[in-house]
Amino acid sequence: MGKIVIIGAGVMGSSLAVPAADNGHQVLLVGSPLDGPIIERLRQPGGIHPKLDAPLSHSIEPLAAEQLEASHLADADCVVAGVSSPGIAWITEILQTGLSRPCPVAFVTKGLDEGSGGLCTYADTLPDRVAHMSDFIGIGGPCIARELANRQPTASVYASSNMPAAQALVQMMQTSYYRLGVSPDVAGVEACAALKNFFAIGVSAMQTRYRDDTRPDGQAKNPTAFVFTLAVAEMARLTQRLGGQQQTAYALAGVGDLHVTVGGGRNSRLGHGLGTDRTVGDLMASELAGETVEGIDTARMLAQWFRSGAGLSRQDYPLATAIIDAVLEDRPFRFDFSEITFG
Amino acid sequence: MGKIVIIGAGVMGSSLAVPAADNGHQVLLVGSPLDGPIIERLRQPGGIHPKLDAPLSHSIEPLAAEQLEASHLADADCVVAGVSSPGIAWITEILQTGLSRPCPVAFVTKGLDEGSGGLCTYADTLPDRVAHMSDFIGIGGPCIARELANRQPTASVYASSNMPAAQALVQMMQTSYYRLGVSPDVAGVEACAALKNFFAIGVSAMQTRYRDDTRPDGQAKNPTAFVFTLAVAEMARLTQRLGGQQQTAYALAGVGDLHVTVGGGRNSRLGHGLGTDRTVGDLMASELAGETVEGIDTARMLAQWFRSGAGLSRQDYPLATAIIDAVLEDRPFRFDFSEITFG
Incomplete structure (x- = not known):
């Protein structure tokens, strides 16, 4: 089994912890600076996410933003950026300072960015800002977080210009209810x-x-x-x-x-x-x-x-x-x- | 102004009479053998279609199946086949016997057919069965009939291998609420x-x-x-x-x-x-x-x-x-x- 670090404990990040944990992986769920109350709730016995209806698996380890250290990321097979778009600058900084060795990073954070050639996507701009991001993996598809956390079936696409990196994460994340395809069109x-x-x-x-x-x-x-x-x-x-x-x-x-x-x-x-x-x-x-x-x-x-x-x-x-x-x-x-x- | 003959006075055929009449055309709405009660209702003063909520325009002339004669079709600019799929054999016969000169026919009747080369569409089989159908025009798009009859906005595509025929019918049918495009992919x-x-x-x-x-x-x-x-x-x-x-x-x-x-x-x-x-x-x-x-x-x-x-x-x-x-x-x-x- 592997280790997945999800950064951002809002509904989307937290719901992705469910299939990851169901597959037996070690899952570290790291709150953003705004997620303090969520992390606190998750740490209580039987901890239920305040914005999801389902209790998260015991094998998911909640961690507050200020407790995150480089060692938490050092042995991760993949990091998932699960913050919403206003958190993109914060998570870029966390990844740039926290990743001490090459690691793929998957993004559910959505938005457009301003690159040297005009409007573009995070896939164009973030790799230059995070030295140790070995691969940028984009995640898309119909995915209401609360439904995923309750294991209602859906499907998503994991996209990367390096297809084996996308395939490796699909291997870790796919369950009977979370069906995944890969695409090179990041x-x-x-x-x-x-x-x-x-x-x-x-x-x-x-x-x-x-x-x-x-x-x-x-x-x-x-x-x-x-x-x-x-x-x-x-x-x-x-x-x-x-x-x-x-x-x-x-x-x-x-x-x-x-x-x-x-x-x-x-x-x-x-x-x-x-x-x-x-x-x-x-x-x-x-x-x-x-x-x-x-x-x-x-x-x-x-x-x-x-x-x-x-x-x-x-x-x-x-x-x-x-x-x-x-x-x-x-x-x-x-x-x-x-x-x-x-x- | 032109003349449009719609055959089939169910909801779909009748609703298409609304934009046609709004554009000032002469519209003949011919019932199928099953549409007798509808035609009777439409002929009463203020005649409201029993399955549509809107009264049809006074300029729409209802006609029972048994009253249809070749002369009704002889001066039509276009015939619209508006029956549902079980009526396809009936309307094919009506068109084959009733059309005395070349005329385009537009179909909202939907279904697949068995051709010499296997499964195919009506666009493949019907032209051979109706001698005077000059052009087959297929109509597709999101169109709940009752909404069209109430002039709620929508859009449709009119397709024909002869694009000028599709364009001519679009000219006759398009209104401010019924937006139409053409396609060669019938x-x-x-x-x-x-x-x-x-x-x-x-x-x-x-x-x-x-x-x-x-x-x-x-x-x-x-x-x-x-x-x-x-x-x-x-x-x-x-x-x-x-x-x-x-x-x-x-x-x-x-x-x-x-x-x-x-x-x-x-x-x-x-x-x-x-x-x-x-x-x-x-x-x-x-x-x-x-x-x-x-x-x-x-x-x-x-x-x-x-x-x-x-x-x-x-x-x-x-x-x-x-x-x-x-x-x-x-x-x-x-x-x-x-x-x-x-x-």
Whole structure:
């Protein structure tokens, strides 16, 4: 059996500890500086994660951020970065100072980054910032953390430019309920992982904007299905512009993760508010106060990219530009079907 | 303005009359032999379609099957075949005997057919059976009829090997709420239109099989999102085998129509029953008695195809074979995540 160190004890990092522990590996679950109360709860007898419904296995060892030492990482087969995107600078520093020998690092942290050649993914920028990261492995796919922690079945893709590194982690992590594939398209998986949060805002807006009161959930279905399809098409083309393959957007990291992100979570709640003509500013000051809505950061980075003369035309991305405009101009979400044309 | 003759006054055919009439065209809505009561209702003052919530426009002229004469079709710019798949033989006969001069025919009737070279789409077989069909136009995309009749926005694709014919009908049918694109991949659109009903059975089974009682709808989301993604992948490969393009499955006729078909309609209700370990025979003898569940017919045709030595491997299609087995062997739907592997 091996050793996996997961850094970030929020829902996503903690849920990944479940299949790892089920496979008999030694699992160290390290809290971020914000995870102190979670680590404390996990250390109590029968410790249940406060944001997951399932108790974590006894073989998972919780550790507070300030207790992490280089020795904890020295014998790890893999480190998993499980913080959310605002924690990316912190975890980069931890990995740079803490890794004393080459080790693969898998990321569920999602976001876009600014590289020397313009907008790109963490797969492009982080390897240069972490000397001993032997391989960058990106994780994508439909994965609501609470469901994974409760061993509800799903599938994900582990992507790395070094396929044997991805395969080795898949060997360690795959269980009967957590099915895993590998891909060499790490840029594509990383691009989709960030973009799906962003596009989920626009698709979710359709769920509240168009009503059908004859249905139990009150939602008309055609507008959501169309905009879901449009999101997939725009995601595929943006993924290619970010160095990935369109096909990746049609698979687990794109279609699959977008499907699960629409209808649940914070990006979707923001979209539901936009669908009723509220503004981002209003929503972030009320229901979503204090929450991290990752699609907003992605919208800001995409806005810069559209403006930067990278050759992206607003007409080619009607959904993306509608979301960007609502976020940056803090005005009601305007998505006009009558302006949609097919080239 | 032009003239459009829609044959089939069920929900789908009748709903297409709405954008056609909104564009000012003369619309003749012809009932099938089963649509007598509908035509009678539509002829009453303020005539409301019994299965749609919206009254149809006064400019739509209802006509009973037995009243249809060749003269009604002689000056049509396009005929739309709007019956469901059991009506395909009837409408083929009507078109063959009724069309006295070349006329394009658009089909929302969905299904697979048996051609000289094996399994294929109506686009392959019907042109030979209707002498005066100048062009076969296939219609695909997310389109719940009642929503279209109520002018909720959506988009569809009109496909023909003769693109100008598709474009001409798009010109006649597109409105501010019914957005239309064209495609030359008529085999792909037709394949997806049939396959999405079939795959919706398997995706819908996940919605009832895996529970999350913390959610308002009680559904775990990861299993459905994964199986939706798997359905898209298998649909894309089967579409290619049927002479279409994989890309078509990633767009409106595939992803879009599958999205809207899961969670509503008869195929989905069958899937919901399968998800709770009931059998097709049981469901078709109770809740679904007397209903047309088009995915069942598609399952039977696909089963023959898999058995025919066409080189389709069951392992490559775990979802399709699980649905086929449940339908043909009338046994509980068995879809085992632990057996899913990624090539």
